[in-house]
């Protein structure tokens with residue numbers, strides 16, 4: 364199979380849908396993960412009108428059954444996975460700072476991508492150039508929070524700690540995969556005009572997808588085990 368197979372989580376809207384669009388325009392078959400099959404179908408129908416080969420996948424990243432069935436489907440249909448973009452994420456800190464908020468933030472932002480990626484690792488290794496992109500946030504960058512007063516003001520313990528955990532695991536996984544064809548990097552999209560970013564954000568969705576697309580299509584001499592925004596490295 365010549366075409367790249369790309370799975371993007373949270374691909375029914377926002378940055379995830381745009382990442383799928385940009386990868387699809389480059390000729391990849393894009394598997395659109397969404398919490399419900401109907402949301403995934405709607406997004407796939409939209410991309411198909413743009414001549415993109417888009418396949419809907421029911422994939423709530425917190426649901427072990429969905430993860431298992433997505434892995435089985437990819438194994439049966441394609442026997443490999445070239446690109447995994449762990450884009451699905453949630454911001455719950457407006458609900459308060461109780462343990463439940465922290466736990467639910469971790470469930471979606473860390474345990475979800477962890478479980479999905481480990482289930483798909485053999486398929487990524489079966490690709491000649493597997494690429495994993497973990498959609499993080501600059502709010503998960505400890506180096507930034509401790510040195511930049513603007514970001515330090517963001518009191519969001521659930522979001523920052525769950526994204527920081529995603530970053531730590533990105534580094535860990537890159538070490539584990541260093542003798543393979545699989546590269547893994549973390550990504551900060553920027554402050555983007557989506558339902559999560561809000562209308563006051565500074566970046567359009569097209570631009571917000573660019574860092575993830577860059578990392579998803581890295582050449583064989585590209586980096587692994589880094590944290591990037593717009594091809595520049597960010598501090599962990």
Ligand SMILES: NC(=O)c1ccc[n+]([C@@H]2O[C@H](COP(=O)([O-])OP(=O)(O)OC[C@H]3O[C@@H](n4cnc5c(N)ncnc54)[C@H](OP(=O)(O)O)[C@@H]3O)[C@@H](O)[C@H]2O)c1
Pocket residue numbers: 372373374375376377378379396397398399402422423424425450451452453471475498499500501551552553554555556557558559560561564
């Ligand atoms: N926008 C920004 O400024 C910004 C900045 C830094 C980082 N990010 C990160 O970028 C990623 C995309 O955010 P966005 O701005 O595009 O937000 P968005 O428009 O709110 O989209 C979030 C996506 O994640 C999905 N999702 C949430 N929980 C899920 C789960 N358990 N399983 C599967 N999908 C799930 C949502 O599905 P539903 O439609 O079903 O809710 C939606 O498709 C997130 O990881 C976010 O943390 C965004």
